[in-house]
Amino acid sequence: MVLSASSVHLLHHHLSSRTTINLLSLASLSTTIANRSLKTPVPKPDQSEDHTEPPITNTHNDDYFAAIHHVSNIVRRDFYMERTLQKMRINVTSELVYRVLRSCNKAGIESFRFFNWxxxxxxxxxxxxxxxxxxxxxxxxxxxxxMWKVAEQMKNQGFTITPETFSLVIESYGQHGLVDRAVEVFNLMKNFNCAQTTEVYNSLLSALCEVKNFQGAYALIRRMVRKGGTPDKRTFAILVNGWCSAGKLKEAQDFLEEMSRKGFNPPVRGRDLLIEGLLNAGYLESAKGLVRKMTKEGFLPDISTFNSLLEAICKSGEIDFCVELLQDVCRLGLCPDKNTYKIMIPVVAKIGRMDEAFRLLHRLIEEGVKPFPSLYSPIIKSLCKRGQFDEAFSFFSDMKGQGHQPNRPVYTMLIKMCVRGGRFVDAANYLVEMTELNLLPRSESFDMVTDGLKNCGKYDLAKRIEQLEVSQKGF
Known part of the structure; x- marks a missing residue:
């Protein structure tokens, strides 16, 4: 039986029922999938694990992805998968198979069965x-x-396995403590005519550090250099993180100094790697001490490293320390980036340091960065919590006047804060303003405002808000 195109959206409601298999839109499914062929079958050599999906050119995206979703669910859940798929008479293309395999990336044997079918x-x-x-x-x-059976089949058909895939296989062994197997895979690569790239070395290095075999990891880096490989930031970071997690800060420092003497300086400075390693290992106080020592000596951390440190310290609740540290490094010449402000403005606003929040926001604007809603929303929320509604409304108007248009979450938050503060008329005004900007309020927002207006005796306004909700939602 052929399902009409207008009924494709019903597929999601029938996935759990066996009877729906015969109701799938066989003709439209085949047509949709046939029109979506994979243009480039072989990935680029530098393609990472997270492949860029093939381009979508067909206009019937909803039908197509509904079909992919349906096939994927059959692969994951149907015990008689092959028989069910065969009844569907699908026009199988490379893109269909690739997308279904990606969708079923946690179902190994089921994916293998689908591929064989x-x-x-x-x-x-x-x-x-x-x-x-x-x-x-x-x-x-x-x-x-x-997996190795599939790899052999691939090799026998003349395909080449990329270093990226070998890296993932090595890491999968390492993550489960099977370092010997990871080493075997590393050594097997020559049988598949696959180069041992820096990425592959990094994967084996990660596997060795996972079991704290630092001696073997260090030896692997020496081999890498001897074979003409070039360590990258991740090479240094893996070993430094491993040593730091084991509490071996001196070994990490010695390693960085030795590599520097040999001419293999990391793409970022060694102290930044040490700070990140300490943070990853949970040694926050040591990381803070290292940064303090750096700033006293007149050295500055890399901005991304500094942001990681700020975020970790803020999570620990030491906001005042972060404010002082940021002021110190800025005096030394460090230029905060957008992420610095994203970390700092919400936390200082939350603890009520409004002067600092406004100072950071104004500095951001002076640097030419347009403040997005999630940056100034915490300031509005904090002012409302402190009962400073007039200041919050004035600031909100300033943001709009400067062209920094609020989005739906900001309005929703502001309406909620107004209701909590008993400012029901203000909440109603912002509700109307939302609709004028074509931002559909949530049902909860309408309910809160109308209930609040009725409780304070403003029945006419409550009725108008109810009428507005009907006009917006069409019921």
Whole structure:
């Protein structure tokens, strides 16, 4: 039976029922999928694990993705998957297989069964992209024996496994403590004519540090350099993080100094790596001390490292320390970026340091950055919490007047704060303002405002708000 195109949206409501398989839009599904072929079957050499999905050119996106969603659910849940899929008479393409495999990336054996079914369909020939996606899924789900069978099939058909895929396989072994297997995979790469890139070395390095085999990790870096490889930031960061997590700060420092003497300086300064390593290992006080020592000596951390430190300290509740530290490094010449302000403005506003919040916001504007709603929203919320509604409303008007238009979450927050403060008429005004900007308020916002207006005796205004809700939602 063929389901009309207008009924495709009903697919989601029938996924759990076996009877829906015969109700799938067989003709429209085949047509939709046939029109969406994969243009480039082989990924670029530098493609990472998170592949960029093939371009979408067909206009019927909803139908297409509903079909992909339906097939993916069959693969994950249907015990008789192959029989069900065969009844659907799908026109199997590379893109269909790739997207379903990506959707089922936590179902290893089910993905393998689907791939084998697809390979038996007429006119479908697997590409590197589908093979590698399946290998990733099988490695991620610890189906290693099946994964190697697929790799051998890939090799026998003349396909090349990329270093990115080998990296994922090595890391999957390392994450489960199977370092010997990770080393075997590393050594096996030459049998697949695959280069041992810096990314591959980093994956094995991570596996060795996972089991605290720092001697082996250090030896691996030496081998990498001997073979002509170039360590990158992640190479240094993995080993530094490993040593820091084991409380071996001196070893991490010695390693960075030795690599520097040999001419292999990290892409970021060694002290920044140490700070990040200490933060990742949970040694917040040591990281703070290191930054304090740096600033006293006149040195500045990298801005991304500094932001990581600020975020960690703010989470620990030491906001005053963060404010002082930020002022110190700014005096030394560090230029905060957008992320610095995203971290600091909400936390200082939350603890009621409004002068500091306004100072940071004004500095951000002076630097030419347009403040987005999530930056000035915490200031408005804090003013309302402190009962300073007039100041909050004035600041809100200033933001709008300067062209920094609020979004729906800001209005929703402001309406809620007005209701909590008994400012029901103000809440109603902002509700109307939202609708004038084509921002549909939530049902809860309408309910809060109308209930509040009725409780304070403003029945006419409450009725108008109810009428506004009807006009907006059409019921």
């Amino acid at each position: 697809a390979r038996n369909q007429p006119r479908y020939q697997p590409t590197t992209l589908e093979f590698e996606e399946l290998i990733r899924t099988l490695g991620r789900t610890r189906n290693w024996e099946t």
